[in-house]
Amino acid sequence: MTIDWWTIGLQTINAAVLIWLLARFLFRPVAKVIAERQAVTEADVQAAEADRTAARADREAAAAVLDKVAEERTALLAEARAEAERTRVSLAETARADMDRERQRARADMDRERAELTGQMADEAGILATEIATRLLTRLPPDVLVSGFIDGLARSIAALPDPIRAEIGRDGPVPLRAARALTGPEQDQLTRQLTEVLGHPVGLVITPDPSLIAGLELTTDHAIARNHLAADLDRIKSELTAHD
Template identity: 40%
Template sequence: MKIDWSTLLLQTINVLVLVWLLGRFLFRPVAGIIADRRAQAMSMLHDAEAARLAAQKEQAAITDERAELAAHRADAMAQASDDASKQRAALVAAAKEEAVRLREQAAAEIGQERQAHDEAVSVRAVHLAVDIAHKLLERVPDALRVMPFVDGLADGVRKLSPAARDDMSEGAALQLIVPRALTGDEQAACEAALASVLGRPVPLCTRIEPALIAGLELAGTHAVVRNSWRDQLEQVRSGLQGDDGHT
């Protein structure tokens, strides 16, 4: 086989030129394009990774925000439940206090009404007892309505203070209150008893008051001495009412 070196040289040169041309006009632009595309792809991948990280971060923030909102909602629900429980307990306590107050008020009113009723019954009983005694004493004979009370009247004058007794002995005529008209003996007995106590004869002006029932009362300028059944019945009435808590 005979080798044509000139042809081989030309072919070699052609190959080299072709390779140079391909490297200059094909491989370098393609490599640049590939490099650009790779750079763009890397930039897109970087942007995608950044977007993915931002999305993850945003998703985490949303998750945290949701968790925080859920926690706030749970706290608000718990606070509302606690407030409702407290309000319910306060309303129940207030209702119980109001019920106790109303019960105590009702009991007090019932007690007052019962006390007022008992007092009214007691007063009526006292008045009835005194009225019965008054009617019974009215049956006493006239002879016993004056004389048995003369000494008691004199003793009452004797028990006055010295100033009151002197005022009676030195004053004007004394008023002798009697249940009926006096007989001469009864008049004389009264004058003698009072003169003995006061140390001098005293003029007496009599006034008849049947309400005395029996007894005598002596009225001076500044003092009154009572010794009558009317006065004693009033004392009994006052004493019974005082014992029952009345004034």
């Protein structure tokens, strides 16, 4: 086999020229384009990474906001429940206080009505008792309507202060009411006992008054002395109908 060195040399030169041409007119522009593409790609990658970082930060911020909103919601719900409980307790206490006041008012009304009814019944009972007593006492025998009350009238006059007793009968006869007209002995007994307790004679103007039921009543400008059943019944009636 024979080697053609000229051919090899020419091919080598052709290859070198081709490589130089490719390097000058193809490889450099292609390398430049590739470098530019790599730069763009790197920029895109960096931008994408920045976007991912920003998106991650946004997600984290959104999660933080959601967590804060959830915490605030929980706090608001807790406060709302607490406020609702306070309102419920306040309303319950107010309702209980209103009910207590209503019960007290109703109890007071019942007590007042009971007291009024009791007082009314007591008044009616007292009036009825005095009416019954009056009817019974009007049936007393005539001979006891005056004589049994002379001593009591004398004691009532004797209990008066001395200056008042001294004035009784000084200016003339004294009015005296009696349950019936006095008999002679009764008038003598009455005049004698009054003279004794007064210390001086006294004239009497005697007027029968059946409303006294039984007894006597002496009236002057200075005092009234009474000893009769009508006054006793009035006093008993007042005591029976008196309310504390």
